Amino acid sequence: MLELLPPPPTDPLWDLTYEFGSDERAERLNLVLGVYRDPSGRTPVMAAVREAEIRLAERSESKEYRGLSGNAAFNRALLAMVLGPGAEADRAAAVQTVAGSGALRLLADLICRTRPGTTVWISDPAYVNHRPILEAAGLRVRTYGWCDDEGGFDSAGVLADLARAGRDDVVLLQGCCHNPTGADPSREDWAALAELAVRHGWVPFVDLAYHGLGDGLEADLWATRHLAARVPEMLIAVSCSKNFGLYSDRTGCAIVLGASDRSVRHAETALQNAARTLYSMPPEHGAAVVTTVLEDEGLTALWRAELDAMRGRIEANRSELTALLGAHGHEGPARSLARQRGMFSMLPLTSQEMLRLRREHAIYGTTAGRINIAGIPADRIPCLARGIAAVLGT
Numbered sequence: 001m002l003e004l005l006p007p008p009p010t011d012p013l014w015d016l017t018y019e020f021g022s023d024e025r026a027e028r029l030n031l032v033l034g035v036y037r038d039p040s041g042r043t044p045v046m047a048a049v050r051e052a053e054i055r056l057a058e059r060s061e062s063k064e065y066r067g068l069s070g071n072a073a074f075n076r077a078l079l080a081m082v083l084g085p086g087a088e089a090d091r092a093a094a095v096q097t098v099a100g101s102g103a104l105r106l107l108a109d110l111i112c113r114t115r116p117g118t119t120v121w122i123s124d125p126a127y128v129n130h131r132p133i134l135e136a137a138g139l140r141v142r143t144y145g146w147c148d149d150e151g152g153f154d155s156a157g158v159l160a161d162l163a164r165a166g167r168d169d170v171v172l173l174q175g176c177c178h179n180p181t182g183a184d185p186s187r188e189d190w191a192a193l194a195e196l197a198v199r200h201g202w203v204p205f206v207d208l209a210y211h212g213l214g215d216g217l218e219a220d221l222w223a224t225r226h227l228a229a230r231v232p233e234m235l236i237a238v239s240c241s242k243n244f245g246l247y248s249d250r251t252g253c254a255i256v257l258g259a260s261d262r263s264v265r266h267a268e269t270a271l272q273n274a275a276r277t278l279y280s281m282p283p284e285h286g287a288a289v290v291t292t293v294l295e296d297e298g299l300t301a302l303w304r305a306e307l308d309a310m311r312g313r314i315e316a317n318r319s320e321l322t323a324l325l326g327a328h329g330h331e332g333p334a335r336s337l338a339r340q341r342g343m344f345s346m347l348p349l350t351s352q353e354m355l356r357l358r359r360e361h362a363i364y365g366t367t368a369g370r371i372n373i374a375g376i377p378a379d380r381i382p383c384l385a386r387g388i389a390a391v392l393g394t
């Protein structure tokens, strides 16, 4: 049977990561995957997470099944974190998922079960897995633009594109720290997007993967909360991979907001049914860790301080790279970089130039030009700036 299988496509980001793994140059620098690294290049377990794990290990008594929505306390804690304590509580439901990707997939299944073949609009460029997840669930995908010529958010262009989305459509928006560009809408832009959603009737589907790593936790959740307060229905995919550093524990949550209690309960059951046929129930560990942190004032304060420190380091990396690119005479790229937010930035380099960066300078970003700003060890920023400048031609 397996002889019949044609060669399947491989994942472009992981292909580059494997290529990096076999690169023997001492100066090699991996800026491909979206993973936070500390100044020494490690991806540490956060102290609040470590402490929660110790407490959990000490009181662990049973690993019995949790139920179809996973860990109920986790779902409550994430609802309160994302929407604000008590906000929208009477018209929201949350189901624990296998990380942000699992939330995207379950919500895509929910859309398909509600209205097969629905069109979901995604940004161009988008997170590399948005289209595959939506299409695997049986949805149609259309795109709207995202950036202007200078690497910032293209307000007029995005509003014009999304004015073509209709009442039966869903629009996938990243709530903050847009992957791959780092270009985010302003609050005025978000307000205009919310008005457009209300006027045209499309349903916002917000993907939250980097909250806390842009302008701070509350500021990064502002857009999601603003949309939630304006629109009758909304879907939210939440990842705890980056802001709790729980990448391999696969921790996340799918949230639905509906116009009636009845529709929300139906949506919750449909999400459970979708999970049941994919993996039955999500793993407990990461959800228990997050709940332990968020239910304890001291651990929450420690986690928020660590998250702020991570954000501060990303900002410091970004401003040093900006200053050095400016000093190399590349004012335009430096200006774009300075306007962007969060873990990623898109370099204004062609795929050929990204290949040269890899071949000649052992610097690995994605072929499309994305680099992980949070992945640069402190002492390597000058060498990154030199490599980019060399490829850009000075």
Ligand code: PMP
Residues within 6 Å of the ligand: 034, 098, 099, 100, 101, 102, 127, 174, 179, 207, 208, 209, 239, 240, 241, 247, 251, 252
């Ligand atoms: N959405 C976006 C925008 C992402 O960048 C990512 C991870 N890179 C995810 C969702 C999924 O993250 P995970 O499944 O690891 O939680």
